[in-house]
Amino acid sequence: MKNIFLAEDDADDRMFFEKALKIINTPTQLTISKNGLELMSNLEILTAHPPPDVIFLDLNMPFKNGLECLKEIRESPKLKKIPVVIFTTSVNDNILDNTYQQGANYYICKPSSFRLLVKTIEMVLTLDMKQTTRPAKENFFLKIT
Amino acid sequence: MGEKEKRAAELVVARKELAFQNVEKAKRAAELGIANKELKQSEKLLKNSLKEVSDYIGALDETTIIALTDKNGIIKKANSNFCKISKYREDELIGQDHRIINSGYHPKEFIRDLWETIASGKVWNGELKNKAKDGTFYWVDTTIVPFLNDQSKPYQFLAIRVDITKLKESEEQLKIVNKELTFQNEEKEKREAELVEANKELAFQNEEKDKRSAELIIANYARSLIEASLDPLVTISAEGKILDVNEASIKVTGVSRKKLIGTDFSNYFTESKKAQEGYRQVFEKGFVADYPLTIKHKNGNLTDVLYNASVYKDDKGNVLGVFAAARDVTEQKWAKDLRIANKELAFQNEEKEKRAAELVVANKELAFQNEEKEKRAAELDIANKELAFQNEEKDKRAAELVVANKELAFQNEEKEKRAAELDIANKELAFQNEEKDKRAAELVVANKELAFQNEEKDKRAAELVVANKELAFQNEEKEKRAAELDIANKELAFQNEEKDKRAAELVVANKELAFQNEEKDKRAAELVVANKELAFQNEEKEKRAAELDIANKELAFQNEEKEKRAAELVVANKELEAFNYISSHDLQEPLRKIQVFASCLITDESQNLSQKGKDYILRMEDAANRMQGLIADLLSYSRTISTERKFETVNLSTIIESVKKDFADTIEEKNAIIEVSEMCDAHIILFQFRQLLDNIIGNALKFAKHDLPPHIIIKSRIIIGSEENNQKLLSQKEYSHITITDNGIGFEPKYKDNIFELFKRLHDKEKIKGTGIGLTIVKKIVENHNGLITATSELNKGATFDIYIPYK
Numbered sequence: 030m031k032n033i034f035l036a037e038d039d040a041d042d043r044m045f046f047e048k049a050l051k052i053i054n055t056p057t058q059l060t061i062s063k064n065g066l067e068l069m070s071n072l073e074i075l076t077a078h079p080p081p082d083v084i085f086l087d088l089n090m091p092f093k094n095g096l097e098c099l100k101e102i103r104e105s106p107k108l109k110k111i112p113v114v115i116f117t118t119s120v121n122d123n124i125l126d127n128t129y130q131q132g133a134n135y136y137i138c139k140p141s142s143f144r145l146l147v148k149t150i151e152m153v154l155t156l157d158m159k160q161t162t163r164p165a166k167e168n169f170f171l172k173i174t
Numbered sequence: 175m176g177e178k179e180k181r182a183a184e185l186v187v188a189r190k191e192l193a194f195q196n197v198e199k200a201k202r203a204a205e206l207g208i209a210n211k212e213l214k215q216s217e218k219l220l221k222n223s224l225k226e227v228s229d230y231i232g233a234l235d236e237t238t239i240i241a242l243t244d245k246n247g248i249i250k251k252a253n254s255n256f257c258k259i260s261k262y263r264e265d266e267l268i269g270q271d272h273r274i275i276n277s278g279y280h281p282k283e284f285i286r287d288l289w290e291t292i293a294s295g296k297v298w299n300g301e302l303k304n305k306a307k308d309g310t311f312y313w314v315d316t317t318i319v320p321f322l323n324d325q326s327k328p329y330q331f332l333a334i335r336v337d338i339t340k341l342k343e344s345e346e347q348l349k350i351v352n353k354e355l356t357f358q359n360e361e362k363e364k365r366e367a368e369l370v371e372a373n374k375e376l377a378f379q380n381e382e383k384d385k386r387s388a389e390l391i392i393a394n395y396a397r398s399l400i401e402a403s404l405d406p407l408v409t410i411s412a413e414g415k416i417l418d419v420n421e422a423s424i425k426v427t428g429v430s431r432k433k434l435i436g437t438d439f440s441n442y443f444t445e446s447k448k449a450q451e452g453y454r455q456v457f458e459k460g461f462v463a464d465y466p467l468t469i470k471h472k473n474g475n476l477t478d479v480l481y482n483a484s485v486y487k488d489d490k491g492n493v494l495g496v497f498a499a500a501r502d503v504t505e506q507k508w509a510k511d512l513r514i515a516n517k518e519l520a521f522q523n524e525e526k527e528k529r530a531a532e533l534v535v536a537n538k539e540l541a542f543q544n545e546e547k548e549k550r551a552a553e554l555d556i557a558n559k560e561l562a563f564q565n566e567e568k569d570k571r572a573a574e575l576v577v578a579n580k581e582l583a584f585q586n587e588e589k590e591k592r593a594a595e596l597d598i599a600n601k602e603l604a605f606q607n608e609e610k611d612k613r614a615a616e617l618v619v620a621n622k623e624l625a626f627q628n629e630e631k632d633k634r635a636a637e638l639v640v641a642n643k644e645l646a647f648q649n650e651e652k653e654k655r656a657a658e659l660d661i662a663n664k665e666l667a668f669q670n671e672e673k674d675k676r677a678a679e680l681v682v683a684n685k686e687l688a689f690q691n692e693e694k695d696k697r698a699a700e701l702v703v704a705n706k707e708l709a710f711q712n713e714e715k716e717k718r719a720a721e722l723d724i725a726n727k728e729l730a731f732q733n734e735e736k737e738k739r740a741a742e743l744v745v746a747n748k749e750l751e752a753f754n755y756i757s758s759h760d761l762q763e764p765l766r767k768i769q770v771f772a773s774c775l776i777t778d779e780s781q782n783l784s785q786k787g788k789d790y791i792l793r794m795e796d797a798a799n800r801m802q803g804l805i806a807d808l809l810s811y812s813r814t815i816s817t818e819r820k821f822e823t824v825n826l827s828t829i830i831e832s833v834k835k836d837f838a839d840t841i842e843e844k845n846a847i848i849e850v851s852e853m854c855d856a857h858i859i860l861f862q863f864r865q866l867l868d869n870i871i872g873n874a875l876k877f878a879k880h881d882l883p884p885h886i887i888i889k890s891r892i893i894i895g896s897e898e899n900n901q902k903l904l905s906q907k908e909y910s911h912i913t914i915t916d917n918g919i920g921f922e923p924k925y926k927d928n929i930f931e932l933f934k935r936l937h938d939k940e941k942i943k944g945t946g947i948g949l950t951i952v953k954k955i956v957e958n959h960n961g962l963i964t965a966t967s968e969l970n971k972g973a974t975f976d977i978y979i980p981y982k
Contacts, residue, residue, distance in 0.1 A: 041767050048774075089759065118766060119759045122861060141766045141802060142773035142795075167832075174839065 031057045031154055034084040036068040036098065037116075038091055042139065046085070049147045055154050065093025069101060072108055080108070083153060085116040086133070088124065096127065103132040112158035114171075125170060134158050135171045149173040178351055181344040182677040183684050188341040192315060195336060196299065199317050203297050206319060206332075214324065239314060239335035245328055247271040247289075259314070259337055261307040272333075275304040277311050292320045295328055301338065313342035355670075362663060369656050376649055380642065387638050403499070404617070406469070406479070409486070410439045410496040414453060417495055421620050425613065426479075426500070428472035439498075444468040444476060456483045456496045469500065478503045522592065532578070540568065540603075554617050565607050572600045750812055757809050765805070769798045807947035810865055814954045819859050823982070826890050826912065827853035829860070833867045840875050846884035854890045856910035856979050858959060863979075866955045867914075869948040870975055874916035879970070887915045892981055900978075902962055908981040909961070915974045920967035929965055 033050070037043045043061055050057050060081070062068035068084070075081070084102070088095035095115065102108045115128050115136045125136055135153070140146045152173060163169075235253045242251035252260075252267040260267065260275050267274065280303065291298040298318045305311055314335035320328035406423035410416055419434045427434065427442050439453060440446035445467065452465045461484040469477040479500035485493045543564050576597065772795040780788065830850050834841065841848065848871070856863070871886060878884035890912040895903035903909065921929060930953040949965075952975075956963040959979045967973035 039763070041770075045770055045774075118763045139766060141769040141799070143770050143777060144773055146770065 031055055031083070032060075032079060032081045033057050033154075034060045034062065034068065034071070034081045035116075036062045036065065036084065036090065036095065037087045038064050038089075039087075042087070045143065045146055046150070049143065049150050052147050053151050053154070055151070057154070064090045065095065065098045068098055069093065072102070072111075080111050083112045083114055083134075083158065085114050085153075088115060088117045088128075096124075096131065099128060099131045099133055110159070112156075114153055120170070129166055129169050132163075133169075134163055136169055137171045137173070140173060145173055178348065179673065179677050179680055181348055183680040185341065185344050185348065186677075186681040187684065188338070188344070192336070192338065192341070196315070196317075199299075199334060200297075203317060203319050210322060239333075239337065241267075241272075241333040241335075243271070243331045243333065245330060247331070249274075250330070256335070259306065259312055259335075260304065261310075266307075275306070277303045277305040279303040279311070288318070292318050292328060292331055295320050295322050295326055301342070302335075303342070312337065312339040314338060359663075359666070362659065366656065366659050366663070369652060369659070373649065373652055373656065376645065376652070380645055380649070383638070383642060383645075387635070387642075405502070406500045408439065408498050408500075410453065410498060412457075412493060412495055414439050414450070423500075425616065426469050426471065426477050426502075428475075442469055444470050452481060452483070453496065456485060456498075457493070460485050464501075466503075467500070518592075532574075540571075554614060554621065562611075565611070568603070568607060572604060575600055754809060754812050757805055757812070761805055762802070765798055765801055769795060769802070772798065804947070807951070811947055811951045811954065814862055814865070814951055814958060819862075819958060821857055821859055823855050823857045824860060825853060825855050826910070829864050829867055830888060832864065833871055836868060837871060837875060844875060844878060844884055846875055846878070846886065849885070849887045851887075852889050852891050854892050854910055855981070856890070856912070857982050858910075858979060859955075862955045862958060866952050866977075869952050870914050873948060874914065874918060874973075877916070877918040877920075877973075879917070879919055882917060885917045887913075889913045893978075898978070900962070900964070903978060909978040910981045912977040912979070913974060914977075915972060917972040920969050920971050920973045921965075922969050923967065926965050926967065930963075 035043065035046055037046065043063075047059065047061075050059055060071055060075070062071050068086075072081075086095045086098060095117070099113055099115075102111060102113060109132075112134045113132070115133045116139060117124075117136075118139050120136075120138055128136055135156075135158075137149060137153070140149055149171075152171075235255075239255040239259055240251075240253040241249055241256050243249050248269060248271050249267050252262075252264050254264075256267065257264055262274070284300075288298050288300070297320070298316075300316060301313060302316045303311055303313050315338045317334045319332045319334070321330045321332065323329045403420060404422055406426045407420045408416055408423050409418045415436055416434050416439055419431055423434065424431055429442070434442075438446075440449040443449040449467055452462055452467065455462045455465070461482075463482050465481040465483070467479055467481055469479055471477065480503055481498055481500050483496050483498035486495060486497050487493050546560075772791050775783070775791050776788065776795075783791070827850065830848075830853065834848055837846075840846070871888075874886045875884050890910060893909055893911045894905070895907045895909060896905035898911070930949050953963060956977060956979070961977060961979040963978075964976045965973060966976070
């Protein structure tokens with residue numbers, strides 16, 4: 030059972046994500062946060078329990094955006110080891126650099142088909158991000174075709 | 175003085191030149207002499223010698239004044255220099271002797287010496303002053319060489335002359351200047367000597383004046399003493415003429431001083447012969463004492479006097495005259511007579527002794543008073559008062575005497591005669607007293623006159639003292655000027671020496687200057703050329719400056735325009751960034767959802783869809799995908815414009831490897847071969863250049879022939895602009911040259927420029943996917959690097975892209 034966190038303000042995208050998880054064979058437990066504030070509060074609550082295996086983090090969110098969340102997580106002794114995958118619409122070199130420096134594990138562009146979305150999540154779930162060290166910069170941007 | 179120095183310098187230079195020429199001439203003359211001897215010795219040598227001589231003469235003829243005369247001095251030949259200086263034509267000179275140019279300046283002895291010298295066969299050399307035809311004079315340094323025949327007798331003379339007129343003129347002017355200077359110096363010395371004499375004379379005059387002043391003081395003193403005397407005093411010349419008299423003499427004779435002086439001394443005595451006798455005695459004995467004479471007043475009064483006289487001499491002992499002083503003895507006689515009378519009266523009238531005694535006493539008193547008065551002659555004021563008082567007393571006593579005499583007459587009728595006589599005597603006494611009063615008054619006047627004269631003399635003495643001081647001051651001034659003149663003369667002498675030295679120095683300096691002047695003339699000529707060149711260049715520069723000025727104004731205007739446009743661009747960039755954001759995020763998100771929903775429809779609902787419905791959904795999906803590609807490309811394109819341009823030097827091989835990785839799937843799918851060789855460094859904006867290669871390689875893979883696996887060859891190397899046949903490259907600049915060649919479908923050559931235009935597509939989008947932005951981005955990136963890209967191709971024969979990026 031993989032414990033997965035998703036921070037996503039868009040309802041459609043949340044729906045796609047949940048739908049994709051149902052297709053995937055791996056059993057998962059999903060905690061959804063609709064914005065950055067909610068994510069951080071959910072993380073606070075769950076610190077007593079086993080930490081999430083991965084956080085899928087959207088960047089463009091109201092109240093507290095993904096970058097702010099990433100910074101807080103990496104600066105928090107309790108949370109800083111949790112793998113974070115940036116899951117966003119657009120690719121921008123500045124943001125790519127920024128998130129890598131802030132300590133995100135991977136950067137993924139939201140796929141433009143449901144098939145690719147399933148494939149992407151499956152792939153992320155196969156990665157053992159807790160054990161291995163962070164990928165090199167050139168492998169940070171993960172492309173699924 | 176400047177002129178003088180110059181001329182002195184010129185003179186020295188000219189003299190040296192002359193000396194040199196003289197030496198040269200002497201040499202030539204000697205050579206001529208040798209030639210003559212050789213002439214006698216050998217007929218063969220004669221011709222050679224003649225030629226030599228004629229050569230010499232030819233040379234001399236060019237440089238000097240030459241005349242050839244026969245043994246009598248008749249001119250046989252005259253060269254052009256001779257004609258030029260003498261202003262005679264040659265035909266006027268030929269046949270004449272040298273008297274035609276005789277100036278008459280030289281003495282006959284000089285000319286004779288000349289003739290004797292040359293007639294004896296010797297060479298004569300000297301300076302001659304000659305007269306030209308127009309009467310002007312000129313000076314020539316002349317050498318006359320006699321030509322001797324077998325008997326050593328001259329048969330003709332060759333006169334060689336050099337014009338030294340200017341030299342002589344300078345010399346003469348110098349002489350004149352020297353004479354003038356000498357004359358001025360002599361004049362100054364004379365004046366100095368005169369001043370010395372004048373000073374001596376003044377000193378002598380001052381001494382004389384001092385002496386005379388002293389003598390005057392003594393004389394005045396002596397005169398005042400003489401004038402103070404009541405006795406008549408007189409000086410008489412050896413001839414017996416009166417030289418001088420005092421006031422007393424004037425009184426006693428009644429004759430003025432003027433009239434007395436120069437007349438005979440003996441004229442003023444009752445017995446002139448006795449006077450002459452006394453005078454003679456003085457000369458014999460040197461003096462006489464108490465010599466009695468009677469002075470005759472012009473009114474007839476007589477004065478008995480005793481003369482005391484002595485001779486006076488000059489400092490050499492010569493007798494100059496007689497000094498005589500007379501003593502009036504009239505009163506003494508009267509007193510004596512009176513005493514006798516009184517004694518007789520007393521003797522005759524013993525009984526009437528009281529009165530007689532009184533009379534005796536009175537008479538004694540009178541006698542005593544008279545004696546006192548004589549003593550007190552100098553103390554006239556007091557004496558006169560006393561006299562007045564005494565006269566009153568005498569009057570009283572005279573009256574008493576009258577009374578006494580009357581009583582006596584009454585008492586002694588017999589002795590009336592005596593009484594009457596006494597009366598007469600008393601009257602006479604009164605008269606004499608009156609006379610004495612008058613004389614006393616006259617003496618007062620005389621003393622006042624004397625005092626006045628003394629005052630006048632004191633004034634003159636004071637004036638003389640002032641005059642003497644003035645003279646002494648003038649003497650000092652003259653001595654000062656004499657001393658100044660002495661210094662000035664020494665200074666002049668020193669200056670003359672200095673000038674001589676400087677004249678010598680100037681001679682040297684002039685030579686140096688002449689050399690420098692030549693150098694300067696050369697350089698001046700060079701400078702003239704250089705100045706013209708410079709003037710031309712300046713004009714050119716001014717033209718260009720004017721052009722530049724216009725260009726600068728244009729540039730300034732353009733800069734303003736650019737600044738405006740830059741400001742506009744800043745605004746535009748902000749808008750572009752906003753568009754970027756919208757493109758990258760807000761547009762992509764709904765599009766992506768359309769794509770996902772479409773894919774969900776196909777996956778989840780395929781069983782509920784008809785075949786037609788499925789087809790629609792697939793077409794929709796395809797359109798959405800193309801839109802996604804458009805947005806991505808537009809985003810890339812805008813980023814090449816708006817993003818930061820950070821240049822770095824990297825090796826192209828790393829970028830190629832990275833691009834190959836991007837296309838790894840396609841390469842594998844299409845069995846493509848990408849051949850990379852000779853990768854060089856390039857100075858680039860890394861992410862843009864990567865985008866560039868991505869697009870080109872992507873196109874090469876995309877536009878492959880369907881039956882031929884893509885074969886892409888990538889080369890790069892550093893080149894210099896001039897190596898390539900492309901005029902747009904700077905010939906001396908280094909470029910990184912990248913060539914990418916494929917074996918794809920290519921394009922027609924006419925499209926080689928169009929293919930870089932935005933949204934330009936050469937192919938049906940149904941067959942080959944594409945947005946038409948890729949090569950536009952490539953072109954834009956190359957331009958961002960100030961580089962150049964060209965595309966060459968033929969249809970179906972592949973394409974080659976040449977990229978030139980400036981290397982550092």
